[in-house]
Amino acid sequence: MSEQDPAAQPAEVDDPSPNADEQIAFDINDFPGGARSALEAVLMVVEEPVTEVALASALELPVEDVREHLVALEEDYAAAQRGFTLRNVAGGWRMYSRADYAPVVEKFVLDGQQAKLTQASLETLAVIAYRQPVSRSRVSAVRGVNVDGVVRTLLSRGLIEEVEDVGESGAILYRTTPYFLQRMGLSSLDELPPLAPYLPDADVIDELIEEGHS
Template identity: 40%
Template sequence: KSALEALLFVSGNPLSMDKLKGIFDEATVDQIDMQLAVLRQDYDDRGAGIMLAEVAGGYQLATRPEHFGWIRKFKAVKVSTRLSKPALETLAIVAYKQPITRSEVEAVRGVNIGGIMRTLMERRLVKIVGKKDVPGKPMMYGTTQDFLQYFGLKDLSSLPTLKEFQELEAGEDVMEEVPTGDANAVAAPASEAEILEEEAAYADLAPEEETPSAEPTETAATAATRESQAE
């Protein structure tokens, strides 16, 4: 149990059962699962400040939600870790309707979301998952493992209801509304080069042709300004 706890402590990302089984190769899945349960119960019984959370298909040590206020004071969380209301709305559409093209998201929102989508990709919350088999071959987007980790979700079946997402949009800080997520545990933001490399992976297919939105096209700078004002 102590070795398991040590691994969870030093790991910056959730450890899957397959990963744990590969490390503890002499133990069975049932034995590892039992030790995880013992560890979780131990934290609960002691009222420890940390807990064992099942996140993004793996296991991770996390701080308890009730201590978030103190942790935020200590870490001095910056505004850059927050998601604006437009970004949350766009992310919710992608999460529930994935895989989905940019034009399909824009049809729901009624505005151009180019700048917002790029921001979500930089945060590693959204990624390109393929191209739609229709004329123009538009890129399709979906959520990432970091999305699950950010919101403290076990998998996509654990997605909150639309009402809960609306409550998130009504809040000022997404991390306060979903305290089980840990912005510090999310991978470093994707660089422009990484995003371009991801897009280039589909360059052998026809270029993306998406229907324009009902609203005038906005630049990335305009989108960023609108997001800032929305916060």
């Protein structure tokens, strides 16, 4: 048997990337503030609500323990009258400014620090929220104006989305997204204020659509 040419052998190269099997090791009790402070550290960097399961995985704790710590943290914040609150919204936990300080936050927003939805966008979003899933023609009938441009804006901002199943007429239907709940500070659509009774019934909307096509 001939000897194999050493030059044909692949050279061994040190892999600078971390081993996939390696885990960041720590004992949650070694941190100065323990599990609750560790939870705060994680929640300060999230941009959307994070689930209890994800938090439990990060802290290497049982989900039940994480839930207890989260509830205790919010109780501490409320007792200390902190300007922020910890809320369970859209299936996950996140820090929010406390409602008591809404005037201050509103002034900050109105001073141009964040982009606001136009009145037309807000009205269209309200119709979709209370009548979802709903087609653009139905929304237009309620508002009395064409909403194609506004719907595109709401889609681009992630506040609404297309429904996979189209309506009986074949029209695309729209509904609000989990991000809508997050921005509104709601856990579910059931928490929406009772505005629906003030919107036209489906039969009335159909009549408006027919009038618009005649």
